[in-house]
Amino acid sequence: MLEIRGLEAGYGLATVLRGVDLTVPAGRIVAVLGANGAGKTTLNMAISGLVPPRAGTITFEGRRIDGLAPPAIAAAGLVHVPEGRKIFPNLSVRENLDLGAYRRAQGNRARNIERVFATFPRLRERMRQLAGTLSGGEQQMLAIGRGLMAEPRLLILDEPSLGLSPLLVEEMFALIRRLHADGLAIMLVEQNVAQSLEVADEAHVLENGAFALGGTAAEVRADPHLQRAYLGL
Amino acid sequence: MGFPPEIILEAVLNGLLTGAVYGLVALGLTLVYGVLHIINFAHGALLTMAMYAAYVARDALGIDPYVAALPLAGLFFGLGYAVQRLVIGPASRGKDENILLVTLGLSIIIENLMLAVFRSDTRSIDVPYAMEVVEFGPALLSYPRIVGFGATILVGLALFLLMTRTATGKAIRAVAKERTGAALVGIDVAHIYAVTFGIGTACLAIAAALLLPSFYVSPRVGNAFVLVAFTIVVLGGMGSVVGALLGGLVIGVVESLSGLYLGDSLGQIGIFLIFILVLLVRPTGLFGARA
Numbered sequence: 001m002l003e004i005r006g007l008e009a010g011y012g013l014a015t016v017l018r019g020v021d022l023t024v025p026a027g028r029i030v031a032v033l034g035a036n037g038a039g040k041t042t043l044n045m046a047i048s049g050l051v052p053p054r055a056g057t058i059t060f061e062g063r064r065i066d067g068l069a070p071p072a073i074a075a076a077g078l079v080h081v082p083e084g085r086k087i088f089p090n091l092s093v094r095e096n097l098d099l100g101a102y103r104r105a106q107g108n109r110a111r112n113i114e115r116v117f118a119t120f121p122r123l124r125e126r127m128r129q130l131a132g133t134l135s136g137g138e139q140q141m142l143a144i145g146r147g148l149m150a151e152p153r154l155l156i157l158d159e160p161s162l163g164l165s166p167l168l169v170e171e172m173f174a175l176i177r178r179l180h181a182d183g184l185a186i187m188l189v190e191q192n193v194a195q196s197l198e199v200a201d202e203a204h205v206l207e208n209g210a211f212a213l214g215g216t217a218a219e220v221r222a223d224p225h226l227q228r229a230y231l232g233l
Numbered sequence: 234m235g236f237p238p239e240i241i242l243e244a245v246l247n248g249l250l251t252g253a254v255y256g257l258v259a260l261g262l263t264l265v266y267g268v269l270h271i272i273n274f275a276h277g278a279l280l281t282m283a284m285y286a287a288y289v290a291r292d293a294l295g296i297d298p299y300v301a302a303l304p305l306a307g308l309f310f311g312l313g314y315a316v317q318r319l320v321i322g323p324a325s326r327g328k329d330e331n332i333l334l335v336t337l338g339l340s341i342i343i344e345n346l347m348l349a350v351f352r353s354d355t356r357s358i359d360v361p362y363a364m365e366v367v368e369f370g371p372a373l374l375s376y377p378r379i380v381g382f383g384a385t386i387l388v389g390l391a392l393f394l395l396m397t398r399t400a401t402g403k404a405i406r407a408v409a410k411e412r413t414g415a416a417l418v419g420i421d422v423a424h425i426y427a428v429t430f431g432i433g434t435a436c437l438a439i440a441a442a443l444l445l446p447s448f449y450v451s452p453r454v455g456n457a458f459v460l461v462a463f464t465i466v467v468l469g470g471m472g473s474v475v476g477a478l479l480g481g482l483v484i485g486v487v488e489s490l491s492g493l494y495l496g497d498s499l500g501q502i503g504i505f506l507i508f509i510l511v512l513l514v515r516p517t518g519l520f521g522a523r524a
Contacts, residue, residue, distance in 0.1 A: 048417060049416075050413065050416065050417075069416075069421070070416040070417060070419070071416065071419040071420065071421045074417060074418060074419035075419055079417075080417050082413065082414065082417055085414075086411055086413050086414030086417065087411065087414060088406070088407040088410055088411050088414060088415070089410055089411070090406055090409065090410045091403065091406055091407060095403050095406075098400070098403060099400075099403055099404065099407055099415075099418050099420070100418055102400060102404060102418050102419050102420055103418065103419025103420075104419065146418065150418070150419070
C-alpha cells in the first residue's frame, strides 16, 4: 500500500533521513520505533509532503506521491495525525471534525461524525467547546477523530501516546487495535516500544536516519540489539 | 462643558457613522494580520487605488459609487488574490521580514502609478446626495455617512457568516492558528492566504466606494485612513475582526469629540492619545488574545 525506497530528507544543511526503505501492506499495523532524533517525525513529514524528499521514491497505492503537496496527499487518503496533535484551538470540536472532511468524504460527513462520537463519547459532550480548552487526552482524541473524518486508506499516527496518563495510554492502544480490526492500515510511530510491539504486525527501528532492524513484531521483540537498546533487558 | 447636549449627541452619532467605515478599512488590515501574520504596508496604497477606481467609475462611466461598490469588491478581491498568490507569496519565500519589504515596495509602486496617471491634484466626485442630511431626533446626520454605516454592518454580517458557516471560512480560521494541521487535513494554505488577502482588499474597495462621496482623492489619501486603521487594529486587538469594527466606532467617536472640543484640525490628537494609552495599559487590545 505504501512503498518507500531510498528516501533521503532533511532541513537546510542537515540530512536527517539517509536512505529509508519501508513497506506498509494493506490492513496491517507497522510500527516505526526509534529514539528521539532518529528521524521518525521527519519520515512522517516527508511522507505527507511537509518536507520535500531529496532523493528516493514514495509510492502510495501504486501512485508516486513524493513531491506532491500535502493537500494532494491527504486527498489520496493518506492521513497523518501529527505529533503534538495540531488541532485548531480557535475552532470548536465540531468544526475541527468538519475540517477533517475538507478534502475527502464530504458526503459522508454526518455519518462519520456520528462514528467519531461513538468512538469518543467525550468529544460529543464537548462538541461546542473550543478545541484549545480540551485536556491533552481529549485533544489527542480530537486529532485522531479529525483524521478518521477523511475516511483514511492509511493512517499515520505520530506519537499518539505522548503526554497521556498511563490509563489513557492503555485506551489509546486499545483504540489502535479496534481501528485495525476494522481493516484500517496504520503506520504507528512511537517511542513507547513495549506497547507498540504488542499491537503491531511488523516493526522497524530507526537509528540515525536509517532502519537498523526490522521484521515481524515478534522477531523485533526477540532481537538482542533492541532489547539492549530500548527495553533495558 | 460649554456645548448643549444636542450638539454632543450629534457629534457622537456622526463619530459612530464615520467610525464604521474606519472599521471597515481596519477590518482588511486585521484579517490579513490575523491569518497571514504579516502587516500589509500596501493597505493604504490599495485603498487609494480603490478610491481612484470608484472615482473613474463615476467620472468616466457615470456609475454611482454605491452601485459600483459590489463590482469593485469583486474586482479588488481578484486583484488582492493575485497580488498575494503571484507577488507577495513567491517573493517572500516564507520569511516575514521579506513580506514587509515586498508590501512596502508594492505601496511605492502603486502610489507612483496613481501619481503618473492622475497627477497630484486632489479630485472629488459630484453626487447630488453628498451634502444631504437626515434628521435624527435633534441631530442632523450626513446621508453618505448613514449609508456607510449601514453598508459596514452588512459587510461585517456577511464576513461573520462566511467565517462561521462556510468550509472556506473555517479553513481561513484554521490556517490562522495552525498551518501544519491545516495542510494535513488537505487545506491549500497558499490558496487560503490569497483568499484572505483578497477579502481584505475587497473590504477596501467597499470602503473606498463609501468614502468617495464625502472625501477627496489624491495619490496618498489612503495613508491617512490606514494610519487611523492601525490605531483601530491595536485598540481592537491585532487579528480580531470584532475588535476592528468596534474599535472603528470608538475611534470615530473619539475623533469627532476631540474635533468638537479642540477644533477640527486637532481632531486626530485624541486618536493618537488613545493609541499611546492602549499600548501602555493593554497592549493586546480590547479583543486581542494574550501572547
